[in-house]
Amino acid sequence: MGQTLTRPTSKTQVKDELQTRRPFSMKALLSRITLWILIALLLVVVLYPLIWMLLSSFKTTDDFASAPFWSLPTTWQWQNYVNAWNSGMSTYFVNSILVVFPSLFLNLLIGMAAAFGLEVMRWRGSNVVLLIFLAGIMIPAQMLLLPLFTMYFQAGLINNRWSLILTYTAASLPLTVFLMAGFFKNVPRSVIEAAIIDGASIYQVFYRVAIPMVANGLFTIALFTFFFLWNDLLFSLTFINDDSLRTIQTGLLNFTGQYGQVEWGPTFAAAAIAVIPTLVIYVILNQQVIKGMTAGAVKG
């Protein structure tokens, strides 16, 4: 583990240690170097593919064919981004926003209310209902696909944003309800009781007292749910096949199908366009994002 654990307490000990350390320091240096090589390797493995993607998104078709893979683009081909944006990515981008944000809002609103009703309110059966919500985390989405397709087909909602909004709202409920219930559990009962004694109705307690006290947790869940919905492929693939309604994931897939074989520049630009919003959020909020993404695993 490359470090000393006992702390020298007297001068003689320090001297002893200095003496014994001298031959050691070569070894320590070596282990330091090994460590740095290991870390450098890790960073290359993680970051180089991303950097390669970004650089490639600026390359011309000639660059791919003739220049070696590590070379910088000969000219920075911003046109790739313009092409990708104009041949569909702008539509997919807007569609994702139009689907994800209403779902996120609805999900948080009803999920938070349900968690409050299950955790704070007192009634028989609240534990059973919480368990029923929890069970939804385990079920593979494939079990919902065909009945939902049948329902939406009968209701004329295939190729309609509502099919996605309804599905997204409900499919992300289990985790929202379960995690929010955990946060409400930590709100001291005395605070809620004091508010009621002061004459607040239960609804006022909910949005004036309880919600502000779980605001951090709410934000964490909102981030988690945002990424979960933004990156959905399966539902979007199943319920939408009209190109003008595709979301970012299915759109990117479609874009690649059309241009990906030969036109690498615009394809990489399209992939970069899909990644950029997640990257921006991550750069600003990375600690909360990490907290949100791991909360699901620890509690679930």
Next chain:
Amino acid sequence: METIMRDRRAILVFVGPALLFYTIIVLIPIVWSVVYTVFEGNVVEGFTFVGFTNYTTLIRDPAFWQAFWFTVKYSVVVTAGQVGVGLLLALLYLFYLRKSSPLIRTLVFFPLIMPTVAVAELYSKMFAIQPVYGLVNAVLAGLHLDGLIQPWLGQAGTAFFVIAIMDIWRAMGFYGVLLYAGLVDIPGDIIEGARIDGASGWRLVRYIVLPLLGPILFSALIFSLTGTLKVFDTIYALTGGGPGQATTPLTLAMFNTAFTDGQYGYGSTIAFALAIMCLIVTLAIFRSARRDVA
């Protein structure tokens, strides 16, 4: 106080909307999907009752078993990779990196939140051979290892390998952070004590760190196993299940059966089998976890 906290109307207002949504869009479809397994047909042509035919077909269907074994192999390999590499990362963060740990943790975590299609796109180009060499083949050519240049995604064996690498790469940072959180909770003096007693390296990890990491390690295993059993996005976008059916997991087999062949009944039967697998795996891990503690 009690009357306010037990107000039935308020409870209905709070819980009702979520429960209604959840019942219509999750609970009813689950039951409905099980009912579909004794029917055959689709929304366009209508359904006919077929009894247990779908189940007997399933047991004799080589395509199902191929997808089943692919899913099992993929789950085992990728879970071992994700949790194993995650554990190595967590140990690296805790014991070797101190000041630079948050930055590296943050960087390594990022691929998890990238859109999966973009990741698959990146990997398909990295391992490409046509129209020009991708990153991997270009490096091999640069090293004059021309014999190793190959259509990575066009062969069953190497395609599996690329998919596994991609999904380990994507999620290792996540498991690194998860297990690191568990490691941080282990009291420092236990580890120091063990070290003074002469435990170091692998022995320290095996006999001190891993047992103390128990619960969070199990939660990582459950998460990774159930996640990999349900794998769909990355494979659909990277290989589409090919070459042939070689990299088709159960999820994709179900999707193709339902939407390409129009067999909702048989598709639901595959989905049901998958749900049972997830259930068995979760219960099995819980049981072994309990035995470990006892």
